[in-house]
Amino acid sequence: MTGLRVRTGRLDLWQLTPPGGAPLPLDELDEAERRRADAFRRPADRALYVAAHIALRRLLGARLGTPAKDVAFARADCPRCGGPHGRPVLAGGGPGAPHFSLSHSRGAVLVGVAPAPVGVDVERVPRPERVALCRSALHPGEQEELARRAPPERPAAFARLWARKEAYLKGTGEGVGGWTSDVYLGDGGPGAPPRPDGWSVLDVPCGPGHAAAVAVRGPVLETVVRRLPPEWVLSDGRIPDSRTTAARTSLSCS
Structure with a gap:
């Protein structure tokens, strides 16, 4: 697996669009x-799940110096x-073990690896009727912010x-449950409720039709966002370094 480095002391984010129809x-x-x-009943959902978990295993394997199949959770x-x-952790991981998180949604995969507890989420932009339902x-503060937006803007918002909340x-x-309405992660501003103490929550740029976010305990770390080519999760897992595009990105707190 060439071109993969997950450095200690840095928040690494990896994006992937799974290959279509490939074993x-x-x-x-x-x-x-x-x-x-x-x-999974739908082949596309099954392929997305498999590709996402292969990506997570290979990234952690590269960090630990172990084969992907030997990574234990x-x-x-x-x-x-x-x-x-x-939350998932590495089995037998000591104090210096990396923390990680994985999310996938309809053709998009996001993996985060960090030296502190981390969570990532990628969401497909819902239909307007889904927004009204959920x-x-x-x-309540987030609901007010959403209501102030023009109707066409509400699904993406x-x-x-x-994504921030998840x-x-x-x-x-803690995971998503009946307490989601207790946590404020809106856009802030005068009179806005306080955000969770001790966590940095950032929006992650992603392709059209999706929204993504990362939350890491503590201050914002040096952050690198990379996009893996779809072929990387195929059988041999080897690609030229030049095809893994890496951009050092300063993500702003959402």
Whole structure:
């Protein structure tokens, strides 16, 4: 796997559009991942899931110096109830182990690797009727901000808000639940509610039709956003370095 470096002390974000119709190396997934992949009814959803998890394994394998198929995962304790269903972590990882997060949505994959707890999310921009149905799950301050926007702007604005919220709740390990309306991650401004203390939440540039965000515990780190070519998740996983475009990007706090 050429051209892959995940540096300690830096927030690395990787974007991927999975290849269409190409066979993917299922042998790099563990048994639980293969079962989950087989449960998808739509071939496109199955391919997206497989490509996303191959990408995560290869990126972590490059960071750890181990084959992708040997990367093992566990779950941290839930911060709400203490049960073993918190955010994913590396099995047996010590204090210096990298933190990571994965998200995928209808043709888009986002992976984050950082030295501190991190969450990422990518969302497809919803239809207007979906926004109307789900807006009550937003914080009251976010609902007010959404209502002030012109109707044509609301689906994209909702997707940005929801991506920030999911990224933050994945980073903390709480996950999305009935408490989504308790967390304010709107655009701020005079009189706006406070944001969660101790976390940086940033919008991530992505292609049209999607919104993406990352949340990392602590101050904003040096951040690099890269786009992997679709062919990278194919069987051999080897591509010329020049085809992996890397841009050092200063992401602004959302």
